[in-house]
Amino acid sequence: MISSGQLRAARALLGIDQKTLAERAGISLATIQRMETSGDVVRGVVDTLTKVVAALEESGIELIGENAQSLAGGRGVRLKPKHPEAG
Template sequence: MLTAPQLRAARALLGLSIEDIASVSGLSADAIQEAEADQVHGEPEVIERLRTLLESKGVLFLGAGEEDAGAGPGVRLRQTLQDEGIRPQNLNSANDG
């Protein structure tokens, strides 16, 4: 179960405002504020839409005990591999695009 603190933390990790999320998700700013204040009882579609959006931007939601047996639910960013391309000294006619 996704928690309100996880939603707030995920948005903060991405450096996005409520308005940023609202414009991309199609949700109202009020709906997002309510979700982050844990006031959305019976509105799982709001939580699911936020989850999908935040995960698409690289957020990983962790369940209680998922990383550490004593830890509560958490949030972290997915590690991205940066493709640096081919180093100049390794360029040749076969791989020069």
């Protein structure tokens, strides 16, 4: 659904701190902190994840899934696929 890196990057693009995102999503600061320090894909209660995604989208963030196109246009960033190093 969302990676910890996407979550941190989304906050950076918005220029907000963890506390502000927690307030916008209606969840605790500790929950945002756990989400951002989790492994690659953020795991948690579906309702909580939905609240965070909704708060980001309402703030102007478009989350783009892996191998998905962004049809909304506008500027954005995306990680390139990792390629194994030639040996």
